[in-house]
Amino acid sequence: MGNLRHMPLSEELDSSPRRDTAGTFESTDPATGAVVGVFPVHDTDAVRAIVARTRPAAEHWAALGFAERGLRLAAYRGHLARRIDELADLVHRENGKPHDDAVLEITLAVDHLAWAAAHARKTLGLRRVRPGLLAANQAAYLEYQPLGVVGVIGPWNYPVFTPMGSIAYALAAGNAGVFKPSEFTPAVGAWLADAWRTAVPDVADAFGLVTGSGETGAALCRAGVDKLAFTGSAATGRKVMATCAETLTPVLMELGGKDAMIVDDDADVAAADAAVWGGMSNAGQTCIGIERVYATSAVYDRFVTEVTSRVADLRPGSDPQAAYGPMTMAGQADVVRRHLDDAVAAGGSVATGGTVDGGVIAPTVLLDVPEDSAAVREETFGPTLTITRVADAEEALRRANDSTMGLGGSVFSGSPARAMSLARRMRSGMTAINSVLSFASVPALPFGGVGESGFGRIHGEDGLREFARAKAITRLRFALPVNPMSFTRPAGAVDALARITRLRHGRRR
Ligand code: NDP
Numbered sequence: 001m002g003n004l005r006h007m008p009l010s011e012e013l014d015s016s017p018r019r020d021t022a023g024t025f026e027s028t029d030p031a032t033g034a035v036v037g038v039f040p041v042h043d044t045d046a047v048r049a050i051v052a053r054t055r056p057a058a059e060h061w062a063a064l065g066f067a068e069r070g071l072r073l074a075a076y077r078g079h080l081a082r083r084i085d086e087l088a089d090l091v092h093r094e095n096g097k098p099h100d101d102a103v104l105e106i107t108l109a110v111d112h113l114a115w116a117a118a119h120a121r122k123t124l125g126l127r128r129v130r131p132g133l134l135a136a137n138q139a140a141y142l143e144y145q146p147l148g149v150v151g152v153i154g155p156w157n158y159p160v161f162t163p164m165g166s167i168a169y170a171l172a173a174g175n176a177g178v179f180k181p182s183e184f185t186p187a188v189g190a191w192l193a194d195a196w197r198t199a200v201p202d203v204a205d206a207f208g209l210v211t212g213s214g215e216t217g218a219a220l221c222r223a224g225v226d227k228l229a230f231t232g233s234a235a236t237g238r239k240v241m242a243t244c245a246e247t248l249t250p251v252l253m254e255l256g257g258k259d260a261m262i263v264d265d266d267a268d269v270a271a272a273d274a275a276v277w278g279g280m281s282n283a284g285q286t287c288i289g290i291e292r293v294y295a296t297s298a299v300y301d302r303f304v305t306e307v308t309s310r311v312a313d314l315r316p317g318s319d320p321q322a323a324y325g326p327m328t329m330a331g332q333a334d335v336v337r338r339h340l341d342d343a344v345a346a347g348g349s350v351a352t353g354g355t356v357d358g359g360v361i362a363p364t365v366l367l368d369v370p371e372d373s374a375a376v377r378e379e380t381f382g383p384t385l386t387i388t389r390v391a392d393a394e395e396a397l398r399r400a401n402d403s404t405m406g407l408g409g410s411v412f413s414g415s416p417a418r419a420m421s422l423a424r425r426m427r428s429g430m431t432a433i434n435s436v437l438s439f440a441s442v443p444a445l446p447f448g449g450v451g452e453s454g455f456g457r458i459h460g461e462d463g464l465r466e467f468a469r470a471k472a473i474t475r476l477r478f479a480l481p482v483n484p485m486s487f488t489r490p491a492g493a494v495d496a497l498a499r500i501t502r503l504r505h506g507r508r509r
Pocket residue numbers: 153154155156157158162180181182183184212213214215216217218219221231232233234235236237239240243253254255256257286287288379381407448449453454
């Protein structure tokens with residue numbers, strides 16, 4: 001990593017990236033304040049230049065076709081797989097999450113890369129479709145062509161898995177990409193882009209990188225990219241959409257969540273274990289993390305006891321044994337503190353945790369929090385759970401669905417049929433039955449939200465098509481004796497068509 005300059009430990013424990021006036025900024029270890037790397041702040045001109053350099057690479061990459069691209073994507077995947085520990089170490093230092101969680105994130109990303117490459121041709125490649133009765137003399141073809149250059153703006157919480165959900169599928173669909181990582185995790189972004197250049201030098205420019213703050217992201221929106229894949233908060237998503245509207249650049253929006261878990265009467269103790277992992281892992285900084293639990297009266301007391309006893313065993317820190325790390329972004333601790341204070345002021349109680357010590361937040365379980373509190377309505381993005389008693393699973397579903405957001409969610413029930421019915425009616429893009437977050441690890445399943453959680457999909461066939469445009473082609477196989485789409489058509493030709501239509505469809509009531 002030639003572009004990473006390691007510097008002496010800083011005395012400051014503020015994890016905010018610090019900028020200097022020379023057009024560079026530092027990213028720091030949220031646990032120690034140590035500088036992880038120094039990166040350029042790419043301004044509008046620099047971003048445009050990088051996108052312009054990527055354009056010929058996009059043409060070359062598209063022209064290679066599925067098989068040749070597949071070979072290069074496999075080389076990239078192999079390169080990442082052989083360096084999981086190196087990358088995980090960097091993720092640990094820059095994002096703060098435990099090394100093992102970083103490994104988990106990277107293995108999932110590699111798996112998606114493999115799936116996207118393996119399924120691109122079948123999903124997107126040229127195929128014939130039935131022309132239908134009225135166009136029986138035509139051969140009809142459909143393919144999904146690459147868009148060109150896709151801009152990818154990513155967050156810091158899963159700095160490998162999340163952007164790779166867009167980058168891998170965009171590349172597999174035949175596009176080049178220009179990635180703008182969060183200013184809190186530029187070293188991880190630079191590592192991923194450098195790894196591409198090393199693994200596939202003949203198409204090195206197909207994966208470009210720009211670094212900087214929000215202004216660099218806005219510059220990428222304006223730089224003439226063919227689509228902008230954004231992952232981040234709804235607030236920033238609105239700004240990104242507005243900026244992209246200036247140039248009619250299409251957008252994919254993967255935004256925040258306030259995911260709920262429904263715990264039904266007959267759920268077993270696995271629900272408690274899953275709630276704790278879903279709520280606390282990665283310090284709760286997970287877009288599809290569980291933030292609200294609705295447990296039926298039949299299981300509530302047992303569930304709360306089980307959750308609080310499991311939470312008691314969790315210890316945040318930055319050593320290898322820690323359950324989760326400090327908050328990546330110092331400012332996020334203020335959001336969590338506000339939600340905790342508000343919940344308690346509104347009559348909620350703290351079953352366990354509730355302390356915020358700098359960037360380290362104790363695992364926290366809140367009970368009896370009113371439904372109109374910030375801790376229930378807004379994304380907390382911290383190691384917290386609210387647990388609310390409900391009469392039955394139908395009430396749990398009503399409350400789960402009473403949110404402006406709808407990203408993921410979870411249902412725990414002993415009855416597969418009941419669980420499936422609840423999952424299908426949950427207003428979210430993804431739901432896990434008797435587990436949490438598991439849909440993210442199934443490459444064939446599309447990932448994305450509804451409402452203020454965004455629109456569009458990464459992963460799966462939908463994720464490949466998200467980065468392609470449909471191209472429809474017809475080829476005349478033989479001329480009809482009477483062509484209704486000609487000025488030479490005889491009188492009565494259209495009447496004959498109408499008669500056929502009445503015969504085929506007119507009897508339906
Ligand atoms: P932000 O919305 O703050 O930032 C996301 C990205 O947008 C960053 O790279 C940021 O740059 C950039 N950005 C900021 N301002 C602008 C702008 N005006 N124009 C263009 N780009 C801009 O989100 P976070 O990084 O804090 O990530 C956390 C959020 O992401 C949570 O809400 C979480 O739920 C969501 N998320 C959603 C996922 C999903 O798949 N649905 C997955 C993971 C996270 P910079 O950091 O340099 O300011």
